[in-house]
Amino acid sequence: EAQVTQNPRYLITVTGKKLTVTCSQNMNHEYMSWYRQDPGLGLRQIYYSMNVEVTDKGDVPEGYKVSRKEKRNFPLILESPSPNQTSLYFCASSLQGRITGELFFGEGSRLTVL
Amino acid sequence: RKEVEQDPGPFNVPEGATVAFNCTYSNSASQSFFWYRQDCRKEPKLLMSVYSSGNEDGRFTAQLNRASQYISLLIRDSKLSDSATYLCVVSRNNDMRFGAGTRLTVKP
Numbered sequence: 619e620a621q622v623t624q625n626p627r628y629l630i631t632v633t634g635k636k637l638t639v640t641c642s643q644n645m646n647h648e649y650m651s652w653y654r655q656d657p658g659l660g661l662r663q664i665y666y667s668m669n670v671e672v673t674d675k676g677d678v679p680e681g682y683k684v685s686r687k688e689k690r691n692f693p694l695i696l697e698s699p700s701p702n703q704t705s706l707y708f709c710a711s712s713l714q715g716r717i718t719g720e721l722f723f724g725e726g727s728r729l730t731v732l
Numbered sequence: 733r734k735e736v737e738q739d740p741g742p743f744n745v746p747e748g749a750t751v752a753f754n755c756t757y758s759n760s761a762s763q764s765f766f767w768y769r770q771d772c773r774k775e776p777k778l779l780m781s782v783y784s785s786g787n788e789d790g791r792f793t794a795q796l797n798r799a800s801q802y803i804s805l806l807i808r809d810s811k812l813s814d815s816a817t818y819l820c821v822v823s824r825n826n827d828m829r830f831g832a833g834t835r836l837t838v839k840p
Contacts, residue, residue: 653830658740660819660832661776708775721828723775 620645624709624724631699632732639694639727641709649712650692651676651721652684654705661708667692699731735759736822738831746839749810753834755803755820764823765796767805769816770833776819779805810838 622643631637643650651666653676663676667686681703683695692711696703709724738755745751757765765782780787782794782803793806803820815838820831 658832660736661830663828720778721776723777725775726773 620722622709622711622722622724624707624727626727627725628728630730630732633700634698637696637699637729639696639707639709639729641692641694641724642690643692643709643711643722644690645711645713645722646689647711647713647722648689650686651710651712652682652692652694653708653710654678654703655708655726656705664694664707696729699729701731703729704731705729734832735829736820736831738818738820738834740832741835743834743836744839745810745836747810747812749838750806750808751810751836752807753805753818753820753836755805755831755834757801757803757820757822757829759822759824760798760801762801762822762824765794765803766821766823767792767794767803768819768821768830770819771816776830779818807836810836812838812840814838 625640648669652664653661655661662678664682665676665684667673670689673684707727710721712721736757767779768776769779770776780789782796784796786795791808795804817833817835819833822829
């Protein structure tokens, strides 16, 4: 089954404790992206990657890191989480890039930072 | 001002009703337009693309007005299963911008 898989789905952590949210897709998509979704603000892009070893900042990259060492994986790293990073996070992938509109999303990871 | 703006709703309509959502965008250079659907606590999924000439997919009709910079989605004969949040998405140079969404509840 074609899918984007995120882990963990739910996480409660404390300020400053490094964490990684993994994202994996099995569709051989070149494009992958991370978003956060907050009430009233919609989906905001954190980082994206057009291909292996190519990553770029989105609208809200501060406090996050990513890597793209393999096509299928695009982990999101919070080196020192803070309460303002409490949010719902989505990973997405696309075969031909964003302009086609067909973004496939993971089920989301709800993160709470105390 | 947000780049993509939507009325957050909620829209509460009875089954069988026709409901329309509008979305405005600020960047006149925007190239591609889409509607996504997001169920409560779920991931967004592409509902339909929006073309300049307007397009229809069953009970759903999407329209684009480039001059006024707005996009619309019309849902006819609403079903209970149409209850969801509808996200307007605007793309320019491979940069996609999401609206905050319009919440629809269809009631029996």
